[in-house]
Amino acid sequence: MELAEAVRSRRMVRSFSDEPVPGQVVDELLALSLRAPSAGNTRGTSWVVLEGADEVATYWAHTTTEDWRARSRRWPGMRRAPVIALSLASPAAYLARYAEVDKAGAGLGRDRSAWPVPYWFGDAAFSVMTLLLSAASAGLGACFLGNFRGEEALRTALGVPGEWRLFGAVLLGRPDGRDRRSPSLDRPSPGIAERVHRGRW
Ligand SMILES: Cc1cc2nc3c(=O)[nH]c(=O)nc-3n(C[C@H](O)[C@H](O)[C@H](O)COP(=O)(O)O)c2cc1C
Numbered sequence: 389m390e391l392a393e394a395v396r397s398r399r400m401v402r403s404f405s406d407e408p409v410p411g412q413v414v415d416e417l418l419a420l421s422l423r424a425p426s427a428g429n430t431r432g433t434s435w436v437v438l439e440g441a442d443e444v445a446t447y448w449a450h451t452t453t454e455d456w457r458a459r460s461r462r463w464p465g466m467r468r469a470p471v472i473a474l475s476l477a478s479p480a481a482y483l484a485r486y487a488e489v490d491k492a493g494a495g496l497g498r499d500r501s502a503w504p505v506p507y508w509f510g511d512a513a514f515s516v517m518t519l520l521l522s523a524a525s526a527g528l529g530a531c532f533l534g535n536f537r538g539e540e541a542l543r544t545a546l547g548v549p550g551e552w553r554l555f556g557a558v559l560l561g562r563p564d565g566r567d568r569r570s571p572s573l574d575r576p577s578p579g580i581a582e583r584v585h586r587g588r589w
Pocket residue numbers: 398399400401402532533534535570572573
């Protein structure tokens with residue numbers, strides 16, 4: 389699939405079949421995602437990949453509540469996703485990189501509050517986007533879910549070292565075509581002219 393077509397056709401998929409995704413396909417998609425740009429070439433982002441019912445259940449157990457699972461119309465479709473890739477970022481890796489001699493002039497190597505923009509989450513987002521587009525190009529469905537609750541418990545359950553932050557999760561699998569349209573898509577969308585400013589705002 390051409391890049392422009394992947395960009396145009398990509399949509400968050402929230403209803404999956406339970407057909408597994410071959411491990412080799414998952415590996416190829418993740419390898420592509422790791423080619424995303426990285427500030428200072430720090431590459432301080434990682435994935436924890438959960439595959440199969442038992443592993444993905446750990447994600448849902450820690451990040452959702454029983455009440456939400458009982459009420460959510462979308463959860464039955466999302467829980468069938470056979471793969472969940474957790475996007476993690478290490479602020480400490482960026483601080484260390486920007487304390488190195490070629491970056492020290494930026495003055496970012498001391499503490500996180502010095503950073504006007506947290507590059508660790510920027511890098512994680514680039515990597516997530518590369519994964520979403522690679523999945524679309526491979527004919528798979530994917531959905532990014534933000535990190536709202538349970539981060540610490542999930543990291544502990546999965547043995548993630550303390551300095552790593554959870555950016556969010558990418559569900560991966562085969563779309564089953566039963567997606568419920570997201571209400572977010574019905575929000576009025578500002579046009580190109582409102583979002584692209586030429587010469588000045
Ligand atoms: C940072 C970020 C967080 C998001 N979090 C969620 C989420 O928690 N749950 C969800 O269903 N969709 C989530 N989305 C998906 C957006 O709702 C979706 O991208 C938007 O409605 C546009 O739809 P599309 O991606 O299908 O074009 C998130 C997207 C981004 C970029």
